[in-house]
Amino acid sequence: MTSASTNLTDIANRIQTGEVTRIVALTGAGISTAAGVPDFRTPTSGLYDQLAPLKLPYPEAIFHINYFSHTPEPFYAIARARHPRNLRPTISHAFLALLARKNLLSFLFTQNIDSLELDAGVPAEKVLQTHGSWKAQRCHKCKVPYPDDLMQRAIRVGEVPYCLEAGCGGAVKPDVVFFGESLPERYEVEERRLTRKKVDLMLVMGTSLKVAPCSRLPGLIEEGVPRILINREKVGDFGTRKGDICLLGTCDEKVRRLADELGWGDELEGIWAEAVGRKEETNRRGGWDSEEEPGLEESIQKLAEKMTEAGRISQGHRRMLEQHLGEKFAHVLPRKSFG
Template identity: 65%
Template sequence: MTEIEATESIPSTSTQGDIESIADNIKNGHISRIVVLTGAGISTSAGIPDFRSPTTGLYDKLAPLKLPYPEAIFHISYFSHSPEPFYAIARARHPGNLKPTISHAFLALLAKKGLLHYLFTQNIDGLEEDAGIPTDKVLWAHGNWKSQHCWKCKTEYPDDLMKRAIHNGEVPYCLKAECGGAIKPNVVFFGQSLPKEFDEKEKVVGQGDLMLVMGTSLKVAPCSTLPRLANKGVPRLLINMEKAGDFGNRKEDVCMLGPCDDGVRRLADLLGWRDELETLWKDAVDAKEDVLKFQDGPSLDECIAKMAAQMDARLGISKGHKNMLENHLSDKFAQMMSKGPSCQ
């Protein structure tokens, strides 16, 4: 286990803006309603790359697929006619093959101690539930993999058939013969609206006495606006690889820059929760190992490489057919001209 690498970036004008003060206020009960916003950064140590990190992020990894633009893989317009790239990476990113991280466990520990007021997550992996966070305390703002439906006619699709398709690397299609639309997990793609519950739950941000933001670039609206809804004077804690959003603009802001897992371990140390956190995490991982459905599956890079090869093969066949046809017509024209012009 590496030592904590997270560092603090604290506004120079701050009087209370430090992680020790936040920990003290949690311990003495002055902070008891923590509102949390999470992004891909809390799941990277589970084997899911974030989206935008250079070379290691998902969007860079997708380059071999030669998409019109990286985000197209998650855009409903692109998915509606080309679902293959999405399902090429589905097995590697399916939550059935993933275990919760210690960052997930920390949030579960907050819930266990009655400190988690509400959690907004932009992630679709559902690892929050695997870690033991009560579902009534979570809004999956972008949906999750728990169910699926036909993108076209909205008909629900059986879980067992979905699992089989993902395991086999196939695109599942609607069971209605007259439809034929591709099946889509109940996740929010670009071009689709967030759940109605999002507008209803936004108000809980103003009820919190700490806004905790973890593992997100704060570049995707409307979740990116949530930290701004925290009341003035309420501390906002960012645990992230780099500064994001408007953090640093308020004297109460605290930024712990580094991996999320390192940040929560440091905070747990300050709170005196480290042993309890590690135990809770181990129990969650052990429980998930007992129910894994997709063990020994291909890696994300392997899935992308396989799909890229298939796409190149299809393109090669298409080009080959075109060249063969052009050569055939050229030969026919040459033969015709060698016999002289047609009299017809």
């Protein structure tokens, strides 16, 4: 059995000679950790462990539509610390942009909502943000869009934005897919297309492969097509196929190694520097760099204290209860003046 380095060299040669020209990629939170976004499941440092002070019913509740509908405060407590406008693309995002620039990236499925692939220069038509993005927002109840400037203010001060439509009162939610919601219709289209299209290489980066349906994508690639996993640990069925290559470690470290094998090291660093510069300029123009950003730990601790003081009944939950009681008593009591 050949070593991983030999296999990687072989893949690099096949790319350089034009044998590999159609690469499909799948990315997860691991490619954004170097941008300051914690992943979800890493013990002690992952987001779910950091949420412990909030005493949620279960860690994923912060991203479940049923929980958000009555208690949106935890989501907005971490919103600024995780908002993509505060983030810069990583080397891993730049590598995807480099593949696109060389006409090697056939398609990218990303499970991330930060849009950093787009910021790095990957063309939008080659990307499916399977879990949505922060690019827009709307009321989770009536679906009416919400103004960008008011959303930016809410994130800045850590408050929950509520619908402006009279009589609605629903919490505003960015256009990201929460647990309990359906993926974009385009996902099924692109998944079916993946089973029919010619793929020369599958690149999987920074994902636990624990969230369906994206977790099944690597298994849809035809036997015999090489698959490269860049991740902290083996996941899914990687390592079971002859052509699998597992580069274990941080995504940026292993991406640099792959770029060096291809002779693209300097070019990759240049694209990354350009992407970071563009994002910093965009942030300056949008006013996102005008104030010091609160840390994730600080934001979580402040909300935990507020929820303890309030008896763990959120403002959103209180509004829901008051509306429910109002409707109940309006039905029971006679409709007349008591003056």
